[in-house]
Every structure is written in structure tokens, then in C-alpha cells.
Amino acid sequence: MNSITLTSIILVSIIGFSDEACFRVRPTVNTNSLGTTEVSCIYKGLSFASNSTFKLASPECVTCTCTDTGLNCCGYGAMAGTMSVKGCKRASDFCNVRFVDENDPNQPCPAFTKATITTTTTTTTTAPDEEETTGEDY
Template identity: 50%
Template sequence: MISNIAMGFRVSMFIVVVVLPGVEAFCFASGPTGPGLSCKYEGHVFASGSSYKAPAPHCVECTCEDGGMSCCGYGKSAGVVNIEGCKQVDRPDSCELFLVDARRPNRPCPGFRR
């Protein structure tokens, strides 16, 4: 029998994947392994009912419920950003999204405001 939390998660994922296809984001999940179990992401173990925000270079926030884990990227790992005339610059030590002018990379992106 599927718990209400697991069913709600599956319905939410269906909406994100099927209903909102124009929105691009980076998320993934692992199925529940049993009540009260912990979760593990990149060597960090965290308890059921809690969250873990992995710093750069991972830039992923994970939530653990009954041993099942759902994770979504944040900052530069949140998803695809496409602004005409701009390109993304990766800084491995930061999760912040950095966009620069595609023609003059030493200048900020003219179409992007924080």
C-alpha cells in the first residue's frame, strides 16, 4: 500500500513532468524504502522528515520522507536558463547563477536582473 506522502509526491511529479512541459528544471527522486528510514545524498545522511541543502558544486536541496528522497537543483542547478544574448558562466565554488554578455563575456548580461 502506498502512503499518502508517496502518493502526493507521485501526483506532484506527474504535474511537473506532464502538465508543465514548458518549464525546465532539475529534479530527481528515489522511492520510499520504509517508514522512519534515513536518506543519503553524496555521503551526507539525513533523517526522515528533514532536508539537506548540498553546497557547490552540487547545488541540490533534498527532502527525506519515509526513506524516500526528492531533490531539486537550486541556483545554477535549478534548470536551463536561456536569455537571448547571454551565456552562463560556471563557478565551481558557487551555486549562484552568473550570466554574462555572450559577445563581451567581461560584461554582465544586459537582459538579466537579480
């Protein structure tokens, strides 16, 4: 496998599964009129119950989990963290990230161009009382 293809596979894996930009917020604890303690998490003015998970699309691009210990959110896609590829520039489309050629944004990033692998298979068969022929002659 050539090094450009291997590098491309590694970069796509890193970008696809990156969740580097994470943050944590303390929970909100309230005691209701019956004396029961309720734990929730507040994000952007919205309250989420403990033991819940949610994913917000653009422009937030975060996946969050609320537990009794707090709210843990990690960015995904465009909000996953800092990413760069030499010779390319980042083009974000909502939460999706793609890289394009830095000199021509209409072209894909050269680092992600797949190498074409060509294989040729030849089948040889022998018919009774005939000379040997190849499968390509049929």
C-alpha cells in the first residue's frame, strides 16, 4: 500500500472519530416540595434529566450526556477540534467537515485522493480433445 493511501486512511479515521473538543459542566441539584432531590443539567438554557444523552446539530455540533456528576459534552464534525491537512483547507458544511485543495476549492484535497489498484485475472481452461484456450477468447 503506498504511503499516500495509508496517510489518507489514517487522516479520515482521525477526523471521523475525533472528539477532542470536550467540556464538562456541574449538575443542577434541586429539592422539590416533597424533599426529593432532582439532578439535571442545563445547556444553552435547556434542562436535561440525569442519565440522558442528546446530540445537537449545527451550529452546536455536540453530543452530551447528563449524569448525577454533571454534563459532559464533546464536539463532533466541525466542532471536534483543530484539524489541518498540508496542501488543503477545511470547508465546513454544517457539522460535516471536508478538505479541499487550498489552490482550487472545487477540487478535493489531494491527500485524500485514492490510488487506483488494477488487477487482471486470466483463467485457462482445457476442453476435451481441444488445445488449451484462455477465458479471454470466449
